Amino acid sequence: MGSLVGREPQLGRDRLVAELVPSPRFADVSFASYEPSPDEPSQAAAVTELEAHAERVRDAQASRGQKEGGLRRLLRGRPTTPQGAPGVYLDGGFGVGKTHLLAATWHAVPGPKAFGTFVEYTNLVGALGFAEAVRALSPMTLVAIDEFELDDPGDTVLMARLLRELVDAGVRLAATSNTLPGSLGEGRFAADDFLREIQAVGSNFDVVRIEGEDYRHRGLPDPPPPLPDDELEARARAVGDGAVLDDVDALIDHLARVHPSRYGALLDGVTHVFWRGLRPLADQNVALRTVVLADRMYDRSIPLAVSGASLADLFTPEMLAGGYRKKYSRALSRLTSLARDGA
Structure with missing residues (x-):
């Protein structure tokens, strides 16, 4: 028997980035393993939306990594540049399976890719510095952000900047939250003073709503x-x-x-x-x-x-x-x- 008190773990950049993967609880989940409630049609609809987003991510990665885009476009009969916003934002209450679906999206796309909670990403920036965090995340096919929340004005500006840098680098996004993008920061600080940053965050996502009770x-x-x-x-x-x-x-x-x-x-x-x-x-x-x-x-x-x-x-x-x-x-x-x- 031990104690957490006294433990002083030291983590380098490589481990911090390598640990941006779904937790063991969600290590093997998939779209097929999600069981939508028959009483909540939004849950089945969310699966369809996220499956489509995963395909757009795969297309984006193929476009990003191949020079023969024109030939590929002719062969497949559709543009290689994905349509819609660069990210999808799954909004819903506690325990409706948002993290399961986010992890399923992550599993469905090629790497390199990152999966973490909002707090883990802000902590990554705190541990590495902004520029180094951007360098670490820019090669990713997908950056998945679980439980997206803006806790203070600093986080608002930070995440707006980070997402802008990643989108400019061609990274696709997926996020979950229990707060709509336009309402982030409500009740915590003078959100109106940071409306531009909040709107910038929201502009990166198509919103998918999922209903249900906490399983x-x-x-x-x-x-x-x-x-x-x-x-x-x-x-x-x-x-x-x-x-x-x-x-x-x-x-x-x-x-x-x-x-x-x-x-x-x-x-x-x-x-x-x-x-x-x-x-x-x-x-x-x-x-x-x-x-x-x-x-x-x-x-x-x-x-x-x-x-x-x-x-x-x-x-x-x-x-x-x-x-x-x-x-x-x-x-x-x-x-x-x-x-x-x-x-």
């Missing part, structure tokens, strides 16, 4: 109740080497010292996570770092068990009503799923 909560109960400390510790000891047991306050302090781009590496070799002394998070920065860790845990399907407060109370009512409410709600949905696995 993680279909007929399932609330998070399991927290365990007594002694039972939590006994379970961690029973798991053995793959378990990490951390006091929440110490973990919070440690996360502040580790760059979020390294949170995935922080979980290398971890099979079970145990949090002792969970409490509501009153500080926004702490809460946002916890969201990133929760996402990396969910990517790896790592079961979770806690003592102290209930997971349902992790984020305060003020946070769940504020500008980051969708981010916190997604994290609660994912942590609840992991806690059920842990139970």
Whole structure:
């Protein structure tokens, strides 16, 4: 049994870029393995739209990589230059299969290609610098961005610049979000002051809407109740080497010292996570770092068990009503799923 506190992973450029792939949870998904709800026709329609986008990406890559474009155009009977916006933007609520479809799109196109969450891309720029991040991503056939959100004005300008550079380099895009492109930034900052950047982001995408209920909560109960400390510790000891047991306050302090781009590496070799002394998070920065860790845990399907407060109370009512409410709600949905696995 170990602890996340004290781990200090160091990642170079090559590993940061190499890790921009779907998580193990989505390593083998496809359009065929997605099961659209018969009650939600938008789900089947989204599959059709994304399959068409994957074909446009393949055409774009062929055009980009071959000099005999004219001959190819004659042989295939259609232009080699893809039509429509350079990206597709899948908009919908939590747990409707957006990440599954995004990963299926990624799997359906040739490489080199990149897949990551919005936060992973902003962290990549933070770790490498803007120019180096552009150099790393410009050769990609497709850059897939999961859970697209603009958290602050800096991110707005950053992502508008990054997407412009990538599109100019011939990179195709695919993204998911629970916020329409024109509404990014709402409730978080003076979005009207950054309307040009927001519009620039939106202009890169054709929007596809997908409806449905969160599959993680279909007929399932609330998070399991927290365990007594002694039972939590006994379970961690029973798991053995793959378990990490951390006091929440110490973990919070440690996360502040580790760059979020390294949170995935922080979980290398971890099979079970145990949090002792969970409490509501009153500080926004702490809460946002916890969201990133929760996402990396969910990517790896790592079961979770806690003592102290209930997971349902992790984020305060003020946070769940504020500008980051969708981010916190997604994290609660994912942590609840992991806690059920842990139970």
